[in-house]
Amino acid sequence: MGNVLIIDRTIPEIVNCAGKVGRLDLIEFCWGLKELGVGLFEINAQALKKLEKLPAGIDFVLRVECGEDINLIRTRNVLGIVTGTHVLKEAKNIERIGKMGLCITVEQRLDNTSDINGLASNTPLYKQASVNCVRLLGLNNFYNSLWLEVLEKVRGETGAKIDICPENRFFCASALAVEGIMDGADAVTLSFMGIGRPYGFAALEEVLAAYMLHGNERVKYNLSLLPKLASQYLILTGANICDSKPVIGRGIFRYESGIHADGIQKNPATYEPFHPALVGQERRLCIGKHSGRKSVSRKLEELGVFCSDKRLELFLEKIREKSISLCRELCDAELMQLLGEVREDACTDC
Amino acid sequence: MPVRIVDTTLRDGEQKAGIALGIKEKLEIAGLLDKTGIYQIEAGIPAMGGHEKKSIYKIRSMGLKSKISGWNRMNLSDVKHSIDCGVEIIHISVPVSDIQIKSKLGRDRIWVTDNMKKCISFAREKGFEVTVGLEDASRADLGYIVELIAAAHLEGASRIRYADTVGIMLRRSVYETIYFLKQYCQMPLEMHAHNDLGMAVANSIAAAEAGAEFVDCTIGGIGERAGNCDFCQFINAAGAYLGLFEDTNKEEITNLQKEVMCIITKK
Structure with a gap:
């Protein structure tokens, strides 16, 4: 169990659901999350527009929905893209991404364990596009903990790193994320408070706390920053944080x-x-x-x-x-x- | 295998700091829970006396289909209070981790085992069904748990509750532990999960998958600190993962949750 890369996808969700979001507030929130232990921030075109100039010192990946989104990348702190196979199927996109020296994470939805077999059909495309990382999205029906054998299979077939991003349709996303980390995923994609559409994602604060309590003793996250981050989140979204919310609720102690x-x-x-x-x-x-x-x-x-x-x-x-x-x-x-x-x-x- | 729900909204749920229910509210909630076909309602702590004891007695007198149980610390005085209320099931909570035994009780394992046996035996002699809760089991020595389970069985307990009292377990360890205990426990097992790391539903599903026949829930997941396993969420997840509760009307359950939460918050 090594040091897993923590990817945060809160920013696009905040930008999407909150009407007026201040650029500086968002940047300050990012700095707080970075200090907490987040290594990489995922943004999309909408969030990029809101942030305007990306702050130096924070690393981003851009969600690329279509080929045109690649043109939005103008700064060095966008290290890569997150995209689907439809973008990679166009040779000109792969060429542009290659010239820009961007890392590619390809998102692959897995709803059932049987979907794993479908991954094999995409392997030639992944290799052709020099995909660096495969993100396993969803995992809603992965209730048996033996699903983690998937990681090795995917890694073996694609030669890429593995990032897991469980959805919270059946309230097990944080459990899945922690299992993924424990079993050797290279990265895990989470969101603060589990915010996200349509079902939400694994909650960043829950996963980090669980990983610290159960994982490698050398792993240290600065969880004492959570109350400050919760206040910032409240300002950004106006959403009420339940006082019994695990790890950050004001009433849990x-x-x-x-x-x-x-x-x-x-x-x-x-x-x-x-x-x-x-x-x-x-x-x-x-x-x-x-x-x-x-x-x-x-x-x-x-x-x-x-x-x-x-x-x-x-x-x-x-x-x-x-x-x-x-x-x-x-x-x-x-x-x-x-x-x-x-x-x-x-x-x-x- | 079917899983039965033990609803502990009126006990562990109400123990959440800041929640205080009167007799009327407790009776109303018990009536609503009964309508959903919940197997057991943990109605409260009779040893608290006063309003609490009266409310449990009255809930028992409502003639509900759900079985009514009272929660007790491991002492005869508490058990006598439950007997006064006429509950159908006397639940005896037995601290099993060394940290609880030494720091809270100031005793040792031998004392705990002996006292548990006395309490079970006393309640059984009075003709009550007895279930035993292994408090803080997730931080306890598994060998000692196996020993206690055997002793409880010999004294006539009918079910064992495995409590992740401080909510620190991950679902794989829940699965492995419950699966392991099933080999040694001749009684049904019940999972009691807390949500401190956001894992209560996942852990309860894992316990059911490993063979636990009972799962503890609260309405809205209310409970100490970050709460317990949320009833609605568990029903939905158990349906998706394990094909359970297919006949349960999910909309009805959602409406029940709203009604109960309105009573609790008096809104």
Whole structure:
């Protein structure tokens, strides 16, 4: 398992779905993704137009839908093209690409494992065009992990490198991408938050986190940048990021239930898959319906308030009632107000 | 092989920080889940007492077709609360990884095995079906898991839940682990996946492919941290990959999800 090339295809998706996208915002987002660990950015004609002059220091590949798109390449930091067989079938296109010294990635859709046999028929074309890399797109019905034998077969037949780009039609794209990396794919094409048409792609942040946790120890991605990138993504797309979104959701390290609070207090690793700081976050104790005695005591300590055991029991009951009525956790101010009410109740009992 | 769904929206789903359901909401959701033909509804944690215990008791009294279960820590007090609620299945969660056993419980494996046996035996004597959840199984020693499964079987447990509690597994390791455990487990296996790396659906599919007879889901995938296996997504993926749930009306399931999420968010 070597160091796989991470290709990002978020930019064309953002440009397509968001109306007004600022050029500088896009470039800043690219720099952030590069710092995260992305090695190559895929753009298309529409994104190229939006970016105008491509920033030096970031490497791109251009999606070529038709021969004319090749003419759009004017800067050295477009290292290659991503295209389909229809473009390669025209000799003049191959000639121009060759003269420009561009690497060719050819995209091959594979929906079922039986589609692998179809690859063989294209091998002569790939060789004639000196294709550098074959991107396996889709893989929607590749549910059995043994599909990875495909990689060796394709590599053997074409002599090209392998890039995998799973779609997320059945919610397994990130799993497929990680398996691809583990089994020796040379590159993997992903998008931030899995954004993409029509089903989305493997989510960049999920795949990098999984690869770091399970892969080669030498592989380091700067995942602490993810909150900043999420903010930039929000500005660019206006899309809401669900607070439970794996790896980047703002709520993934919030904990409330007594069982989890107790475990985390003793040793955070009991209920956390990785340290929150790894992805630039912090854990946060919430108080609500599911809170237990220990977590409420801890919260009161944080707030600098003393509470007797008897009063704590009443307080806990009040918290549960209030939390249910509000259908959410309680904030510090609400807790202090509630504690005040419990004091009065306790005095009445006396 | 058919796969049955255990819906844990009312237990693990509700444990997501910030979600708080009252009795009325829990009853409404249980009624909606039952209409979809879900095999089992994990209705909550009876040991929480108060509203929670009342709601589980009332759900049980609704006469639903789905089996109603209560989630319990591994102690007799919790099990007694479940018995009070009259649930059909008593689920006992057994921490099995060394990190959970040492850091959380401050005990050792022998203590865990003994206590598990006591709890199963107690509930079985009272005439309840007992399922055992192997909490944090994905970080536990597989040899110890096999040992526990054998002990649970001898005490009369009817099913084993394999929990990827912190959501760190990849689907190939899920497949291999479940396939391995199937050789040693004389009871049906249940997969409980979390979505911390975005793999919950993929991992649940892998478990079903390897022979797990039950899969845990929540509506909207709600749950601790990044949540659990999303019910709608699992039904769709299991249909495409494994040819399961072909008779399930996908549109109905989607509408159910919307209704339940409206109840949860009170919108």
